[in-house]
Amino acid sequence: MASPTPSPSIPELLTTWKGNFARNTSAAFDKLRLQDYIRLVVIIGAYALLRPYIIKLGGKLQAQQHERDAADNGAEIHPNDLRGKIEIPGLGDSDEEEDEEDTQPGQWGRNARVRQRKFIRDALAKEEARLAEEQEVESDKDIEEFLIG
Template sequence: MASNTNAQSIPDLLSTWAGNFSRNTTSAFAQLRLKDYVRLITIIGAYCLLRPYIIKLGGKLQAKAHEADSADHGDIHPNELRGGKIEIPGIEDSEDEEEDEEFESKPGDWGRNARVRQRKFIREALAREEERLRLEAAAEDDKDIEEFLVD
């Protein structure tokens, strides 16, 4: 039953708002004097005339801010972003290996244990893959040699 009263009150509320809006706008313009009309036209005219200049000024300020931001980042060639060498964290970092051995937990080093575990995992995975490739290459060389010896 409460939803029924809410459904009836919403159209009543909307009609009240519409009535207030129309009454307030018509009474606002009906009570304006000549001085008020001149003031309103002056404000609207000044806005229309100054708006393009304000937008251009904002654009210039934004362009300067963008140039300052891009200057801070340095020049990066697009090819460096596309196909540059991918660095794997922790690979060929002798400092990190030494730090891994002497690792002591510090309050400000959140996630450091996870980074260390990830580096060790990547090193081990790369070592296993290199070993597998080395063994495959050795087996392939043995097959080539065996082929010449058997014939």
């Protein structure tokens, strides 16, 4: 069985790649005819002239796509506008579930669900109170700014 050839070191690889690049690029330009040079100049010139227009066209198309996406998502509605309008499942205002006892068989985990609903209801109430307090502080700052200034 033949032994595998050792892999060249990184400096050897870089030297080889540099030699290949220099040899291939010089050979590519040595073989070009006048017609090939003219074709190359025309292609580069057309790209340079048309590139700004292509970029503008792409920008317009992208803006139209963003407008369509924004119209589809209904992004005009602020999340705070939905507060209190959407019913969160299991968070009814009545405490009927908490008052009832486990009289029916097969109600496994019922107490845990009730405790979780109470916890969520309390957390939402605390968060709403905090947001209301922050809003009052902001309005007080605005008023104070006008009174002092």
